[in-house]
Amino acid sequence: MKPFAGTSNNLSRMIPWSHDLLTEVVSPGDFAVDLTAGRGQDTLALWRMVGEQGRVVAFDVQQDALRQTQQRLQEAGAAVRMVDQDQPPLTVQPGVDLLNCCHSRYAEVIAGTPTAIIANLGYLPGSDQQLITESETTLDALRQALGGLAVGGRLAVVVYPGHAGGAEEATSVDCFFSILDSSNYSVLQLQLPNRTQAPGLYVAEKRTEIRRG
Ligand SMILES: C[S@@+](CC[C@H](N)C(=O)[O-])C[C@H]1O[C@@H](n2cnc3c(N)ncnc32)[C@H](O)[C@@H]1O
Structure with a gap:
């Protein structure tokens, strides 16, 4: 078990928390997925976790x-x-593949079982604020991503209730995580109860392989 990275120097910053919580379960050479690349901050963090062989x-x-x-x-x-x-x-x-497609095509294009998956939702700051992640495709992607996650792996999702459409998406994501079977997944939620429009973080860890049928 790696020591806690402890880089979250500000309680309200969900992205460093998400990276810390993913770092705990990733080893060099692993496979990781970023569902929303944006400017690559999270993709870079994942690449540093998996290293040059990952x-x-x-x-x-x-x-x-x-x-x-x-x-x-x-x-x-x-x-x-x-x-x-x-x-x-x-x-x-090894290396980084950048896919110009919707994350709801996850199962079609991803082979392998990642130990870490991140989704930093909402819009890309400084770009078109109308182009936001949408509840339907987000939930579709999260469902597929969770299904493909390695046992012991984690899925981290940062939600932004503050922009138009963001509160609806945050509610959908909250429902998605709230009803996961606790014998299969542990789920952590970080939020700021005295700042309702602030970003929130969900992290699900897969405890066992889910058998269907
Ligand atoms: C908050 S930004 C991500 C920030 C990014 N992780 C970073 O480190 O800079 C959200 C990103 O999601 C992308 N996005 C929106 N809808 C998407 C979809 N259906 N599939 C994949 N990406 C999507 C947007 O284009 C935008 O770049």
């Missing part, structure tokens, strides 16, 4: 966001591949 796949519907992620990761020394949505299946080489 593998990260990141989704985004905005090509421009993926270009920014590509630049950030390449500057950090990662091998980055841009993958067109019509090109899967993905390779299983």
Whole structure:
């Protein structure tokens, strides 16, 4: 068990908390997935967790966001591949695959069992604020991502109730995690009860392989 990374120097900052909680379960050489690449802050954090022998796949519907992620990761020394949505299946080489497609296509394009998955929802600051993650596709992606997670792996989701459409999505995500079977998943929620519009964090850990049928 790794020591707690302890980088969250401000209680209200959910992104450092999410990285700390994922770092605890990721080992070098692992596979990790970012459902919303944006400018690549989270993709980079995942790549640092899995290391040069590991593998990260990141989704985004905005090509421009993926270009920014590509630049950030390449500057950090990662091998980055841009993958067109019509090109899967993905390779299983170490490095980072950037997918220009909706995260609701998760099961179609992801092979392998990640130990860490992150979704930082909402809109990309400084870009089109109308282009937000939407409840229906978000829940679709979360369901598939949770199904594909390795036993002992974690799924972290940061929600933003403050923008138009954000409160509805945050409520849907809350319902999604609230009804997960506790014998299969442990779920942690971090929120600021005295700031209702502030971002919140959910982290689910898969305890056992779920058998169906
Ligand atoms: C809050 S930003 C992500 C921030 C990012 N993780 C970072 O480190 O900079 C949300 C991102 O989700 C993307 N997005 C919105 N809908 C999506 C979808 N259906 N599938 C994949 N990405 C989506 C947006 O284009 C935007 O870049």
